[in-house]
Amino acid sequence: MAKKLGTCMLCEACCGIVVDVEDGVAVSVRGDDDDPISHGYVCPKVVGMQDLSNDPDRLKTPLVREAGDFREASWEEALDFAAQGILRVKNRYGVDAVGVYQGNPTAHNLGLMTMGQLVLRTLGTKNLYAASSVDQVPHMRAAYEMFGHVFFMPVPDIDRTAFFLVLGANPAVSNGSIMTAPDVKSRIAKIIARGGKVVVVDPRRTETADIATEHVFLRPGTDALFLFSLLHVIFAEALGRSSTLRLSRLSVLEGLAARFPPERTEPHTGVDAEKVRTLARDFAKASTAVCYPRVGTCLQENGTLTSWLAYALAAVTGNMDREGGLMWTRPAADLVRLADMLGADGVNRFRSRVRGLPETGGELPVAALSEEIETPGDRQIRALITSAGNPVLSTPNGNRLDRALRGLEHMVSIDGYLNETTRHAHVILPPCAPLSRPHYDLALNAFAVRNVAKWVDPPVPKGPNEKDDGEIMLALGQRLRLSLPGMAGIANVLGSVGKLPERFVDALLRLGPYGVGRGGMSVAKLRENPHGMDLGPLVPVLPGMLRTPHRCVELAPPSFVREVDLLEERLLAKAPDLLLIGRRHLRSNNSWLHNSARLVKGKRRCTLLIHPSDAEARGVREGDQVRMKSARGEVHVPVTISDEIMQGVVSLPHGFGHGREGTRLSVAGATENAGVSVNDLTDEHRVDHLTGNAALNGTPVEVFRA
Ligand SMILES: Nc1nc2c(c(=O)[nH]1)N[C@H]1C(S)=C(S)[C@@H](COP(=O)(O)OP(=O)(O)OC[C@H]3O[C@@H](n4cnc5c(=O)[nH]c(N)nc54)[C@H](O)[C@@H]3O)O[C@H]1N2
Ligand SMILES: Nc1nc2c(c(=O)[nH]1)N[C@H]1C(S)=C(S)[C@@H](COP(=O)(O)OP(=O)(O)OC[C@H]3O[C@@H](n4cnc5c(=O)[nH]c(N)nc54)[C@H](O)[C@@H]3O)O[C@H]1N2
Ligand code: SF4
Ligand SMILES: [Mo]
Numbered sequence: 285m286a287k288k289l290g291t292c293m294l295c296e297a298c299c300g301i302v303v304d305v306e307d308g309v310a311v312s313v314r315g316d317d318d319d320p321i322s323h324g325y326v327c328p329k330v331v332g333m334q335d336l337s338n339d340p341d342r343l344k345t346p347l348v349r350e351a352g353d354f355r356e357a358s359w360e361e362a363l364d365f366a367a368q369g370i371l372r373v374k375n376r377y378g379v380d381a382v383g384v385y386q387g388n389p390t391a392h393n394l395g396l397m398t399m400g401q402l403v404l405r406t407l408g409t410k411n412l413y414a415a416s417s418v419d420q421v422p423h424m425r426a427a428y429e430m431f432g433h434v435f436f437m438p439v440p441d442i443d444r445t446a447f448f449l450v451l452g453a454n455p456a457v458s459n460g461s462i463m464t465a466p467d468v469k470s471r472i473a474k475i476i477a478r479g480g481k482v483v484v485v486d487p488r489r490t491e492t493a494d495i496a497t498e499h500v501f502l503r504p505g506t507d508a509l510f511l512f513s514l515l516h517v518i519f520a521e522a523l524g525r526s527s528t529l530r531l532s533r534l535s536v537l538e539g540l541a542a543r544f545p546p547e548r549t550e551p552h553t554g555v556d557a558e559k560v561r562t563l564a565r566d567f568a569k570a571s572t573a574v575c576y577p578r579v580g581t582c583l584q585e586n587g588t589l590t591s592w593l594a595y596a597l598a599a600v601t602g603n604m605d606r607e608g609g610l611m612w613t614r615p616a617a618d619l620v621r622l623a624d625m626l627g628a629d630g631v632n633r634f635r636s637r638v639r640g641l642p643e644t645g646g647e648l649p650v651a652a653l654s655e656e657i658e659t660p661g662d663r664q665i666r667a668l669i670t671s672a673g674n675p676v677l678s679t680p681n682g683n684r685l686d687r688a689l690r691g692l693e694h695m696v697s698i699d700g701y702l703n704e705t706t707r708h709a710h711v712i713l714p715p716c717a718p719l720s721r722p723h724y725d726l727a728l729n730a731f732a733v734r735n736v737a738k739w740v741d742p743p744v745p746k747g748p749n750e751k752d753d754g755e756i757m758l759a760l761g762q763r764l765r766l767s768l769p770g771m772a773g774i775a776n777v778l779g780s781v782g783k784l785p786e787r788f789v790d791a792l793l794r795l796g797p798y799g800v801g802r803g804g805m806s807v808a809k810l811r812e813n814p815h816g817m818d819l820g821p822l823v824p825v826l827p828g829m830l831r832t833p834h835r836c837v838e839l840a841p842p843s844f845v846r847e848v849d850l851l852e853e854r855l856l857a858k859a860p861d862l863l864l865i866g867r868r869h870l871r872s873n874n875s876w877l878h879n880s881a882r883l884v885k886g887k888r889r890c891t892l893l894i895h896p897s898d899a900e901a902r903g904v905r906e907g908d909q910v911r912m913k914s915a916r917g918e919v920h921v922p923v924t925i926s927d928e929i930m931q932g933v934v935s936l937p938h939g940f941g942h943g944r945e946g947t948r949l950s951v952a953g954a955t956e957n958a959g960v961s962v963n964d965l966t967d968e969h970r971v972d973h974l975t976g977n978a979a980l981n982g983t984p985v986e987v988f989r990a
Contacts (some may be wrong), residue, residue, distance in 0.1 A: 287318060287665030288743030289814050290332050293392040293718045294873055296728050296974035297459040297466040299326045301333065303719060310334045310719055310744050320818035321736045322349045322466035327459060328871050328883075335880035336717045337744055341948050345746060346969040349604040354712070356703065358411050359751065359759070366711045367763030373667035379745040380637075383657070383665035387673020388419070388874060389729040394872070395715075395754020396672060398785040401429030401626050403761035404669070405646065408636055411656060411665050418679050419579065420462060421977040424644050429841035430595055430632050432831025434645040435623045436612065438595060439463055439821055440574040442471050444608040446480040447566065447573035450581020451507055451594060456491040457870050461578050464732035469495060471733075481570070483563065485555075486512065486580065487865055488893070488935060500563075501930045504863045504982035506553040507577070507684045508586040508851055511593035513553075514542035517564035518600060520545075524568070525602030529826055529837055535537070536840035537596060540848050554853055554930070568601050572608025580865070583980040586851060587972035592844050599837055601830065603827070611822040612829065616737035616805050617792035619730035620829075631975075637663050641976030649976030650679045651968045657688040667694040671752070676704040677875040677941055678977045680970070681812060681916045682963040686944075697758055701876065702948035704941065709737040713760075715753040717986030720746035724810075726918040737798075739789070739807050755783045847974055860984035862898065864914070866962060867935045875939035876953035890959025891924040893935040894987065899925045902989055909990040912936075914983050920990055921960050934987060936962040938980070 285306045292313075293301045300319025304312045314336045317324035336342060346362030347354040357365070373381050384404050390396040404412065416424070424434040431438075442465055443450060453461065455468040465471055472495055475482055482496040485507075487915040493499035502510055518524055519538045532957035546557035567573045577594040581587060584698035595610060603609030623629050623645070632642045638659050648656075653675065657665045668689070676686045677773045681793075682704075689695060689708035706712050746752065751759070790807040798805035798819060810817065825834040878884055892910060906909055906925050911918060912934070921936065929935055942952040942960025951957060963980070970979040 285311070287447040290719060290740050290743040291723050291725065291738060292326060292333055293389070293723065293876070293927065294329050294332050295459050295921055296326070296461050296462055296731070297322065297462050298725050298728050298732070299330065299466045300738070301326060301330060305744055308745050310337045315908070316815060318815040320816045321732060325467035329873060329877065330458070331882050332721055332873070332880050335882060339720045341879055341880060341950055342717065343702065343712060344750060346714065347712040349611065349710045353450055359749070362711050362713060363759050364762055366696040366713060367760060369710060370667055370669070370696065370764060373694055377666055377748050378663065379407065379409045380408065380411055380663040381669040382409045383653065383668045384409060384413065384669045385653065385668065385673050385675055386414040387671065387675070387678070388415040389672040390414070392725070393672065394723050394726065394785045394789070395721060395757060396943050398788045399754040399757040399761070400671060403757045403764070403766060404671070405626050405628070406766050407764065410648070412647045413650040413653050414647045415650070415673055415678065416645070416647060417514050417651065417976065418583070418692060419977045420582055421644045421649070421975045422582045422591045422972050423462060425588045425631055425975045426591035429844065430592065430832070430838045430943070433620050433623070433629050433645060434631065435619050435629070435730070436829065436831065437731065438575040438610045438612055439733060439822065440559045441608050441611045442468070442475070443731055443821070445475060445572050445574050446608060447570035448472065448475050448480070448482045449567060449573065449575040450484045450486070450496070451575055451577045452486060453576055453578030454486070454490040454492045454868060455637065456495060457868050462731045463576065464728045472496070480565065487933045488867065488929045500555055500559060503552065503554045503859070503930070504865050504933060505584040505586060506529050506549070507581050507584070508589040508593055509544060509549040509855070510553045510555055511590065511597060512541050513546040513549045513560045514564045514567065514597060515541035515593065515600060516544050517546065517561050518568050521721060523564070523565060524600045525608065527604065529599065529601055529604060532834070532836035532838045533840035534600070536845060540840070540845065543852070547966055552862070554696065565904070572606065572611050573601060573603050579747070580981060582972070582977060585854070585970060585972055585979045587977050588974040589844060589847060589851060592841070596839055599839060604837065605824045612825045613730050613732055613822060614735050614797050614819070615730040616735070616819060616824060617724065617729070617789055618796050618797050619726060619727055621795065622726060622792060633649035637661070644975055649971060649978065650675060651702060651976055651978045652969050654680065654681065654684045654688045654968060657691065665755050666692060668692055669696045670705055670709070671698040671700070674705045674875045675735060677939055677961050677963060680963055680966040680968040682941070682961050683917055684968065699878070703876070703946060704944050706948040707944070713756050715756055716750040717744070719744040720834050721752040722749065725899065726789070734821055735819035736816055737793070737805065737810060737819060739810035758784065766939050787811045843974065850973060862985050862987060863933050864912070864962070864965060864983040864985045865933060865981040866938050867893065869937060872939065877944060878939070878957055879949050881951050883950060884957050888922070888956070890921065890937060892921045892987070893924050893926060893929045895929050895931045895933070896925050896927055897931055898934070899923065902987055903987050910990045911988045912965065914967065914985045917959040917964040918969050919964055934985065935975060938962045
C-alpha cells in the first residue's frame with residue numbers, strides 16, 4: 285500500500301490529506317498532520333474524495349446523444365462532435381451565440397483555472413456566465429471600487445482578531461469561504477479562549493452561532509441598514525480610529541451613515557437599537573475587530589452595498605490591513621496577475637443583451653442566462669458549454685433554465701455526471717476524479733488566513749482512457765481552432781502541452797513575491813516540500829497593492845452612493861410575511877455530493893425549517909408536508925419546526941431536486957434522497973441592484989398545509 289499526499293478539493297478549506305492507495309485504487313483518506321494550514325484536520329465530507337474516485341455512476345467515457353439517448357463514444361469522436369457543433373453555431377450566428385457557464389468546482393481545479401480560462405475566454409464570446417454570480421460577485425464589485433481589482437478581496441484575520449463579527453456566513457458548516465481556514469471551529473473557539481468575542485448576525489441561529497459568544501437575529505436582506513447603523517453610532521460617538529491608510533471621501537460615508545440611526549433601521553432589520561449601539565461600541569473599542577460578510581450577504585438585493593459597508597467598517601475603526609482585522613494574502617502565485625493576463629479585471633464594460641445586466645470580471649450574471657437563450661434576436665445564445673456546473677439546480681428559476689436548455693441547437697458539458705443539467709447536453713466530456721489530477725490552488729490560496737503554497741502530484745493514477753479537465757479543454761481549444769498567438773505562444777514558452785498547467789504555475793511562482801531569494805519559489809521547490817510550505821501569517825500589503833487612483837481606499841464609490849437612495853426607498857415598501865432563505869449541511873456540497881451513500885445517510889435534510897408560531901398559524905405540525913409557493917414556482921416539502929429560525933423566515937437547502945428524468949445518479953436520485961430544488965422558487969428577476977448577482981435569499985413565499 286502506498287501513502288500519497290494530496291489536498292481535498294471539495295471546499296475552500298483545502299485540507300491536506302494522506303491517501304492510501306492499493307493497486308491504483310484509493311482505499312482510505314485522512315488528514316495530513318504536517319500540512320501547514322490544516323494540521324491534520326479534515327471534515328466528514330473528505331470521504332467524498334475517495335467516493336468520487338470509486339463511484340460507479342461517475343462517467344469514464346464521453347457520451348454522445350443520439351436519437352434522445354446517450355451512447356458511449358471515443359474521445360476523438362466526442363471532441364470532434366463537440367467542437368463541430370460550436371463552430372457551426374459560431375460561423376452561422378457569430379461568437380456571442382455560443383454561451384459558457386462555469387460552475388463552482390472550477391475554482392478548485394488547476395486545469396480549469398489555467399487551460400479552461402484560456403480556452404473559454406479566448407473563444408471571445410460575451411455570453412460568459414459563472415457560479416460567481418450566484419455567489420461572491422458583490423464582494424468582487426466592492427473590491428474593485430474600493431481597492432481597485434475584482435480579485436483583490438480581503439480576508440478576515442481570524443487567528444489574531446479579538447472581535448469576529450460574522451454576517452451571513454456559517455463557517456462551522458461551510459468551513460469558510462473567501463476565508464480558507466481549515467478547522468474554523470477551533471479558530472473560533474480560540475478567539476473566545478483568548479478573551480475575544482464572536483457575534484453571529486443571521487436570520488437563523490446557526491451551528492456557528494451555537495459556538496459564538498452571541499447570536500443576533502436579523503431580517504434577510506437588511507444587512508446594509510444594520511451596517512449603516514453601526515457606522516452611524518461609530519461616527520456619532522467619535523469611536524473611529526485613524527490609521528496611516530489614505531481614505532478617500534470618508535466624510536461622504538459619514539454623511540450617508542447619518543441618515544440611518546439605529547432607531548430608524550430597527551423596524552426593518554429586527555435588531556434592537558440598543559443592541560446595535562452596544563455592538564458598535566464593542567467593535568470599535570476592541571483591540572482588533574473584523575466583520576466577515578459572506579454568502580448570506582451576497583445573495584440579496586443589497587449585496588454590494590453590504591460588502592462595501594463591511595469593508596468600510598474596517599477602515600473607519602482602524603482595522604484595515606492590520607493584524608486581527610481585514611487583511612490580504614501575499615499568494616505565492618498571484619491570482620491578481622493571472623486575472624490580468626486573462627483580461628478578467630474590470631466591471632460594467634458591457635451588459636447583457638436582454639435585460640442590460642452588467643458584467644463583472646468579464647462575466648455576465650447567470651440570472652440572465654434563460655432569457656438570453658429564449659429571446660430571439662442578434663446574439664441570442666444557440667449553443668452552450670457548461671463546465672463543472674449544475675445551473676439547473678443552482679441558479680434562480682431553475683425550471684425555466686431546464687426548459688430553455690432543451691431549445692439549444694448544441695450543448696457541450698464537461699462534467700463527470702449525467703445530472704439535471706448535463707442530461708440536456710449533446711455531448712458530455714467527463715474528466716477524471718479529483719484524486720487523479722495534479723493540483724495547485726491558484727484561487728483559494730489567495731484567500732487563505734495564512735500564506736501557504738503546495739503542489740500535488742496525482743495520488744491515484746487516472747484510467748488509461750481518462751483525461752483531466754485541462755487536457756479536455758486544450759483538446760477542445762485546438763479543435764475550435766483557437767490558433768491564437770496567445771495560446772500557441774504560451775505553449776511555446778512553457779513547453780510541452782501535457783505539462784501546461786504545471787508550467788503555468790511554475791511561471792507564476794517564479795514571478796511571484798517569493799520567486800527570488802530563499803532558493804526561489806517554483807514547482808520543483810514545492811515538490812521538495814510535499815506537505816506544503818508555510819509562508820507565514822498575513823502581513824500588511826497596502827497601500828502598495830491598491831490599484832485605485834492615488835492609492836487611496838475609496839470609501840464612497842459614486843455608484844454605491846447613488847444606490848443608497850434606492851435602499852431607502854426599498855425600506856418604505858411593505859415587507860412580505862414570509863421570506864425564504866437557504867442553509868448548508870456539513871455532509872453536503874451544493875448539488876453534487878449527494879451520490880455518495882456514505883455522505884447522504886442519516887436524517888432527511890431537504891426539509892423546510894419554520895418557526896413554531898409560523899407553523900401554528902398554518903396548522904402545520906412537525907413532519908407534515910407543506911406546499912410552498914413563490915412568484916416563480918411551487919414545491920411540496922416536509923417541515924422541521926424550530927425556533928432556531930427567525931419568525932417570518934423559512935429555510936430550505938439548495939442543491940436538491942434530483943428526481944428529474946434522464947439522470948444517472950443512483951444514490952442522489954433515490955426517492956428518499958432526491959428532495960426538491962429551492963431554486964424552482966427563486967426569482968431570476970430578484971438581483972443585487974449593482975451587479976445582477978442573484979438574490980437567492982429573501983424570496984417572498986407562501987406556505988400552506990398540503
Ligand atoms: N438557493 C440557493 N442557490 C444557490 C446557493 C444558495 O446558497 N442558495 N449557493 C450558490 C453558490 S455559493 C454556488 S457556488 C453555486 C454552485 O453552482 P454550480 O457550480 O452550478 O453547482 P454545483 O452544485 O457546485 O455543481 C458542480 C458541478 O460540477 C461537477 N464537477 C465537480 N467537480 C468537477 C471537476 O473537477 N471538473 C468538472 N468538469 N466538473 C466537476 C459536478 O458533477 C456538478 O455537476 O450554487 C449557488 N446556488
Ligand atoms: N458543507 C458544505 N460546505 C460548503 C458548501 C456546501 O454546500 N456544504 N458550499 C460551499 C460554497 S460554494 C460556498 S460559497 C460556501 C458558503 O459559505 P457560507 O457563506 O458560510 O454559507 P452558508 O452556510 O450558506 O451561510 C450563509 C448564512 O447566511 C444566512 N443568511 C441568509 N440570508 C441572510 C441575510 O439576508 N443576511 C444575513 N446576515 N444572513 C443571511 C443563512 O442563514 C446562513 O447561515 O460554502 C462552501 N462550503
Ligand atoms: S473542510 Fe472537509 S471538504 Fe473542506 S477541504 Fe477540508 S476535508 Fe475537504
Ligand atoms: Mo459558492
